[in-house]
Amino acid sequence: xxxxxxxxxxAQCNRDDWFFLTGDLGFMALEPVQAAFGPRFVNAGVAEQNxxxxxxxxxxxxxxxIVYSIAPFCYARPFEQIRNDLxxxxxxVCLVGNGGGYAYGHMGPTHHALEDCAAMNALGVRVLVxxxxxxxxxxxAQLDKPTYLRLGYDARPAGHSVPAYAPWxxxxxxxxxxxxxxxxxxxxxxxxxxxxxxxERPAVWAVCEFDAAAIPPEFLQQIAGKPLYVLxxxxxxxxxxxxxALSLAARGLAAGRFxxxxxxxxxxxxxxxxxxxxxxxxLDAPAIxxxxxx
Numbered sequence: 001x002x003x004x005x006x007x008x009x010x011a012q013c014n015r016d017d018w019f020f021l022t023g024d025l026g027f028m029a030l031e032p033v034q035a036a037f038g039p040r041f042v043n044a045g046v047a048e049q050n051x052x053x054x055x056x057x058x059x060x061x062x063x064x065x066i067v068y069s070i071a072p073f074c075y076a077r078p079f080e081q082i083r084n085d086l087x088x089x090x091x092x093v094c095l096v097g098n099g100g101g102y103a104y105g106h107m108g109p110t111h112h113a114l115e116d117c118a119a120m121n122a123l124g125v126r127v128l129v130x131x132x133x134x135x136x137x138x139x140x141a142q143l144d145k146p147t148y149l150r151l152g153y154d155a156r157p158a159g160h161s162v163p164a165y166a167p168w169x170x171x172x173x174x175x176x177x178x179x180x181x182x183x184x185x186x187x188x189x190x191x192x193x194x195x196x197x198x199x200e201r202p203a204v205w206a207v208c209e210f211d212a213a214a215i216p217p218e219f220l221q222q223i224a225g226k227p228l229y230v231l232x233x234x235x236x237x238x239x240x241x242x243x244x245a246l247s248l249a250a251r252g253l254a255a256g257r258f259x260x261x262x263x264x265x266x267x268x269x270x271x272x273x274x275x276x277x278x279x280x281x282x283l284d285a286p287a288i289x290x291x292x293x294x
Contacts, residue, residue: 001151001184002029002098004133009033012140013066016040019058023048023069025098030068052078055093056085064092064143070104071097071113075120075148086146087123094143095120100129100150100183101233101263102277109271113150114263117182118238120148121210129183131169131206132156138165139208152233153274155187157194167209168216174203176292177227177256178219182207182240185231185283192285193292202229202292207240212247220253228255229291231283236262259291 006029009020019040020033034041044051048069055065067074074097075082086093097113104111117127126147128139133154140149156162156171163169168180172190179202181189186206193201203222230241241260248254264281271277278284282291 001130001133001136001154002026004154005096005098005136005151006030006033008136008140009066010036012137013064013143017063019055019063019065021051021055021065021067023051023067023073025069025073048073048077049081052081052093052095053085056081056089056091059086059091059093060089064094066094066096066143068096068098070111071099071116071150072111074098075113075116079119082120082125082146083123087125090145092144092146094140094147094149095125096149096151098151100152102274103152105273105277106271109266112277114233114235114265115238116148116150117210117234117240121238121243127210129208131171131181131183131186131208132162134162135165135208150183152184155184155191157187157191160190162206165208167207167211167214168219169206169208170203170216170218171206172201172204173198174201175199177202177229178222179204179229179231179288179292180207180219180240180244181205181230182232182234185233188278188283188285189231189288192288196289196293200293202227210240210243212243212250215244215247220251223255224253225256227257227259227292229259229261231261231288233263233278233281233283235265236260261288261291 129150232240
């Protein structure tokens with residue numbers, strides 16, 4: 001998704017009032033952005049707190065700023081600066097965390113972002129989790145407040161197009177309830193269930209924003225008296241499952257069955273690839289298929 005992000009930045013944000021800051025990261029992906037932005041592209045070095053402070057200063061001069069780093073370095077290391085410098089002033093800075101969830105695999109827990117959405121939601125930051133490469137242009141067109149953009153990998157089945165961007169989109173129809181999958185896991189679920197007959201599978205929805213008002217009536221109809229499955233490469237605390245459960249409770253609604261598959265941390269105490277960790281958490285394609293067909 002990094003290359004698609006770079007293309008979207010060039011298309012949407014290459015204007016004189018935009019700056020791009022990186023924490024000494026983005027090699028083999030951001031070179032076109034660096035060339036196009038020129039002096040508006042700043043390598044702030046491995047100094048994320050300073051980088052966020054710099055972004056706040058630029059934003060207070062009526063400029064817009066994108067801050068890019070590996071996800072945990074983007075939201076966890078400069079948490080205080082995000083809270084005090086960006087959120088209290090509601091400044092239009094977009095924090096881009098590359099490699100959400102277990103994406104950095106073998107690098108271990110210091111490089112994994114499993115609680116990032118909860119941390120940013122707690123500060124009032126708008127959290128965006130694109131499911132597909134195509135989503136990025138639409139998301140970069142609406143950066144008018146503190147925003148956290150969590151990049152992952154587009155996992156849609158090969159050769160398939162996706163519906164136009166919306167916070168909630170059905171990507172695969174089905175008749176046995178619904179799956180609400182956070183960001184790229186929608187593509188994993190789509191792959192897992194594409195070969196299952198519609199009458200034997202739930203619908204698959206790609207959820208990209210934590211916005212209860214955006215939940216479509218069609219989704220609510222699908223889960224009435226039927227199973228609801230929530231998939232997220234994020235801890236249960238403060239994640240999509242909790243947000244969705246609260247929203248349903250506030251509406252006086254309930255699914256026929258609620259199944260939540262979040263990131264479980266490190267059940268075996270071992271570290272491996274993103275695929276390894278997804279499998280341990282029941283978030284890979286075989287586990288998803290078994291979950292809905294057994």
